[in-house]
Amino acid sequence: MYTQALNSSDGDDRFIEDADRAAAFQARIDDDERIEPNDWMPAAYRKTLTRQISQHAHSEIVGMLPEGNWITRAPSLRRKAALLAKVQDECGHGLYLYAAAETLGSSREELVDAMLAGKAKYSSIFNYPTLTWADIGTIGWLVDGAAIMNQIPLCRCSYGPYARAMIRVCKEESFHQRQGFEIMLTLCRGTDEQKAMAQNSLDRWWWPVLMMFGPPDQVSQHSDTSTKWKIKRFSNDELRQKFVDATVPQAQFLGLTIPDPGMKQDAEGHWRYSEIDWTEFKQVLAGNGPCNRDRLAARRKAHDEGAWVRDAAAAYAEKRARRSMAQAAE
Amino acid sequence: MATPNTPLWEVFIRSRNGLAHKHVGSLHAADATLALQAARDIYTRRGEGLSIWVVPSSAITASDPSEKGMMFEPAESKIYRHPTFYDVPEEVGHM
Ligand SMILES: [Fe+2]
Ligand SMILES: [Fe+2]
Ligand SMILES: [Fe+2]
Numbered sequence: 224m225y226t227q228a229l230n231s232s233d234g235d236d237r238f239i240e241d242a243d244r245a246a247a248f249q250a251r252i253d254d255d256e257r258i259e260p261n262d263w264m265p266a267a268y269r270k271t272l273t274r275q276i277s278q279h280a281h282s283e284i285v286g287m288l289p290e291g292n293w294i295t296r297a298p299s300l301r302r303k304a305a306l307l308a309k310v311q312d313e314c315g316h317g318l319y320l321y322a323a324a325e326t327l328g329s330s331r332e333e334l335v336d337a338m339l340a341g342k343a344k345y346s347s348i349f350n351y352p353t354l355t356w357a358d359i360g361t362i363g364w365l366v367d368g369a370a371i372m373n374q375i376p377l378c379r380c381s382y383g384p385y386a387r388a389m390i391r392v393c394k395e396e397s398f399h400q401r402q403g404f405e406i407m408l409t410l411c412r413g414t415d416e417q418k419a420m421a422q423n424s425l426d427r428w429w430w431p432v433l434m435m436f437g438p439p440d441q442v443s444q445h446s447d448t449s450t451k452w453k454i455k456r457f458s459n460d461e462l463r464q465k466f467v468d469a470t471v472p473q474a475q476f477l478g479l480t481i482p483d484p485g486m487k488q489d490a491e492g493h494w495r496y497s498e499i500d501w502t503e504f505k506q507v508l509a510g511n512g513p514c515n516r517d518r519l520a521a522r523r524k525a526h527d528e529g530a531w532v533r534d535a536a537a538a539y540a541e542k543r544a545r546r547s548m549a550q551a552a553e
Numbered sequence: 554m555a556t557p558n559t560p561l562w563e564v565f566i567r568s569r570n571g572l573a574h575k576h577v578g579s580l581h582a583a584d585a586t587l588a589l590q591a592a593r594d595i596y597t598r599r600g601e602g603l604s605i606w607v608v609p610s611s612a613i614t615a616s617d618p619s620e621k622g623m624m625f626e627p628a629e630s631k632i633y634r635h636p637t638f639y640d641v642p643e644e645v646g647h648m
Contacts, residue, residue, distance in 0.1 A: 261618050262619075308598075312598070319578060395599075533559065536583035536584070536587055537559070
């Protein structure tokens with residue numbers, strides 16, 4: 224999902240530093256207790272969560288770019304106000320998540336610098352371009368829809384600060400999905416060209432959205448420990464199937480065709496999709512998606528151009544602090 | 554170049570009249586004024602609050618979770634501090 228890179232292994236970091244403490248820790252997890260920042264935790268739990276939460280935060284922040292692209296060109300004031308509010312929410316999500324990640328001991332600056340240096344990942348979906356206004360509808364409907372599927376179980380994640388951030392995020396996401404679906408519905412009830420624009424957008428986003436859930440279960444690493452630690456409660460394929468089952472009837476309601484001619488409903492009512500092109504997914508994760516370079520360049524530019532604001536605020540705070548010290552000394 | 558660290562603040566919001574301020578999360582800001590403005594933008598986009606407090610995180614002293622036994626056990630064994638410890642005959646009615 225927003226943390227797909229976790230599915231790629233970078234060596235075995237699951238060591239046990241203290242068997243007794245590790246056993247007591249696992250017992251707390253098994254009892255559905257929440258782990259809080261000052262509690263003892265295995266180094267690998269801390270590392271996995273730091274990576275997962277910071278990748279999730281980077282995804283929220285980079286995710287502002289494809290949608291931000293349409294704010295000045297939204298077709299009406301109503302749509303512009305909604306899109307602006309949505310993008311602002313995504314910024315808030317990024318900030319809640321950075322704060323949660325920091326409770327594990329890394330600083331905000333380290334986390335952000337790792338992303339700007341291209342060392343930390345964010346979700347593959349944000350490396351696709353928003354070519355038409357319909358893409359704003361599709362993103363809200365499907366990208367936020369997929370994010371909701373992933374984030375609802377995270378509200379019960381074993382790490383307290385992450386679970387609490389997710390509760391706040393989930394409360395805000397439903398507006399995102401509904402405004403996107405409303406855009407799609409308006410286009411689908413509009414002229415032939417508008418409906419064609421909606422279909423074209425679905426055609427381009429469908430497969431990348433299914434890839435958001437990460438590699439298929441047979442090849443996904445990290446899942447076992449994450450499940451044992453109650454960070455992950457459903458597998459990639461389970462969440463993907465839930466999402467597809469929820470989405471097919473919505474597409475039918477819109478009168479749009481899902482670009483998967485092989486898709487069939489099975490006896491239990493599940494919509495079975497065709498094989499996903501995982502080479503495309505790997506290419507995008509490796510930095511070769513349509514917009515990877517643009518996204519990083521835009522983040523770096525924003526960071527560099529904001530440097531004077533951070534410097535000025537810090538200098539002003541220091542001046543004030545010095546002045547009040549001097550006054551106290553008088 | 555690494556970015557210099559900006560101070561961390563804890564944010565407390567009173568959501569309605571008569572309720573207490575409740576911890577909602579944290580944020581980074583250079584000073585208290587900026588922290589208040591950032592808290593407004595990050596934590597009250599949908600009318601969540603009537604009042605905000607920001608406190609430098611470094612000013613908080615927390616109890617040690619590994620000593621929670623020693624810290625809180627004395628309260629747990631004193632069941633006579635609870636009203637249900639005392640028998641009042643049913644005829645007496647609600648008390
Ligand atoms: Fe979000
Ligand atoms: Fe999200
Ligand atoms: Fe969203």
